Amino acid sequence: AHLDRIGAVDGDVHAFLHTDSELSLAAAEEIDRRRAAGEQLHALAGVPLAVKDVIVTNDMPTTSGSRILEGWRPPYDATVMTKVRAAGLVPIGKTNMDEFAMGSSTEHSAYGPTRNPWDLERIPGGSGGGSAAAVAAFEAPLALGSDTGGSIRQPAHLTGTVGVKPTYGGVSRYGAIALASSLDQIGPCSRTVLDSALLHDVIAGHDPRDSTSLTDPWPSMAEAARRGDVKGLRIGVVSQLSGEGFQPGVLERFREAVAALESAGAEIVEVSLPSLEYAISAYYLIMPAEASSNLAKFDSVRFGLRVNPPGGGTVEDVMSATREVGFGAEAKRRIILGTYALSAGYYDAYYGSAQKVRTLVQRDFAAAFAQADVLVSPTAPTTAFRLGEKTEDPMAMYLGDIATIPANLAGIPGMSVPVGLAAEDGLPVGLQLLAPAREDAQLYRVGAVVE
Numbered sequence: 001a002h003l004d005r006i007g008a009v010d011g012d013v014h015a016f017l018h019t020d021s022e023l024s025l026a027a028a029e030e031i032d033r034r035r036a037a038g039e040q041l042h043a044l045a046g047v048p049l050a051v052k053d054v055i056v057t058n059d060m061p062t063t064s065g066s067r068i069l070e071g072w073r074p075p076y077d078a079t080v081m082t083k084v085r086a087a088g089l090v091p092i093g094k095t096n097m098d099e100f101a102m103g104s105s106t107e108h109s110a111y112g113p114t115r116n117p118w119d120l121e122r123i124p125g126g127s128g129g130g131s132a133a134a135v136a137a138f139e140a141p142l143a144l145g146s147d148t149g150g151s152i153r154q155p156a157h158l159t160g161t162v163g164v165k166p167t168y169g170g171v172s173r174y175g176a177i178a179l180a181s182s183l184d185q186i187g188p189c190s191r192t193v194l195d196s197a198l199l200h201d202v203i204a205g206h207d208p209r210d211s212t213s214l215t216d217p218w219p220s221m222a223e224a225a226r227r228g229d230v231k232g233l234r235i236g237v238v239s240q241l242s243g244e245g246f247q248p249g250v251l252e253r254f255r256e257a258v259a260a261l262e263s264a265g266a267e268i269v270e271v272s273l274p275s276l277e278y279a280i281s282a283y284y285l286i287m288p289a290e291a292s293s294n295l296a297k298f299d300s301v302r303f304g305l306r307v308n309p310p311g312g313g314t315v316e317d318v319m320s321a322t323r324e325v326g327f328g329a330e331a332k333r334r335i336i337l338g339t340y341a342l343s344a345g346y347y348d349a350y351y352g353s354a355q356k357v358r359t360l361v362q363r364d365f366a367a368a369f370a371q372a373d374v375l376v377s378p379t380a381p382t383t384a385f386r387l388g389e390k391t392e393d394p395m396a397m398y399l400g401d402i403a404t405i406p407a408n409l410a411g412i413p414g415m416s417v418p419v420g421l422a423a424e425d426g427l428p429v430g431l432q433l434l435a436p437a438r439e440d441a442q443l444y445r446v447g448a449v450v451e
């Protein structure tokens, strides 16, 4: 049914970069056989799963939305893929994304944009617009995404779906093509809080192949989602993220959701994150700095595309001809920015200062979590904008990340949960929930109350 649905709507939505119906049906039939043989299977066995193309898969190509990896077939599975296959989930395809997960609209994909199923003239968010659109358009009930600065949560907000960025280190990054290694985190996307919780439980846990993977045991997210209560919880409204700069219809739905939490028994307090005004600047130095280093491996020798300059040339000529053609404008912009910020003489002024701001943001969160168990804000300042509206103005695009990037800088978990439609344009609005590191279960507990 999901493959049929993809056939019917994906020509318009373009959530998928790759599907392989034979492969998916074979995997689904295998689950049917095992179930018929009386085997006790996982609750999600047989459920189709869309996979962001930043995650490597040993049976499907992986491009990370880039021309430079066109046609590349990874020789291995990411740890999350090993885990979802073991649980019996059925991967049904790879989803579109901004090139190397750089962007907020999916317009930076080398393979053309994904469109928002709510309004095909609008963007579905990014970088994981493909995963969110696939779920919103009923092409898949579940998806995997990656969140470096909001790429799971912001598309969820813009498409009326649930998206979760787990605690940094909570889900293995082995086999996730790195954008910014100290910020990246894989997480679930779905139409309900419980669905994300079930997938989260499958992918979480220690992985010796990821040196930043936490060794802590995790409580059941599904149990927290089923419990769904806020009794005795203090919910902190972030003052910097609940007023100026936010679309009125977004704020209206946000305030309603806060009121609903209060009537469900939560105590509402106001908290301040004073360093937030520097967070975007810090993020857009740290992220490109790490990206410039991570993308250096795409050198035309080890992976994907190779472009030979006319008349031959040195190995460096081949690398530069390949990178010229293989990377899009946004990837180049960030490689240049990151390389500059890390260069000798500028390190302290840029990268060093950004790291100090990162520490301040972490301290702000520590102080806020002394006053509140869970923090709330709108997930992003506006509803979905029109295709092309911000492509010429990278700064305008970056500013939309104000509510999501602090969680990545601090390593804490975050969720976006749909809370209705904005009155002025009828487009979805998401409530963002943030919890202290390792308290991911609290997000599911609270999220289940407001969805």
Ligand code: GLN
Binding pocket: 101, 102, 103, 104, 126, 127, 146, 147, 148, 149, 150, 151, 152, 179, 287, 401
């Ligand atoms: N908008 C953010 C950026 O462009 C999103 C990155 C992400 O989470 N992958 O960097």
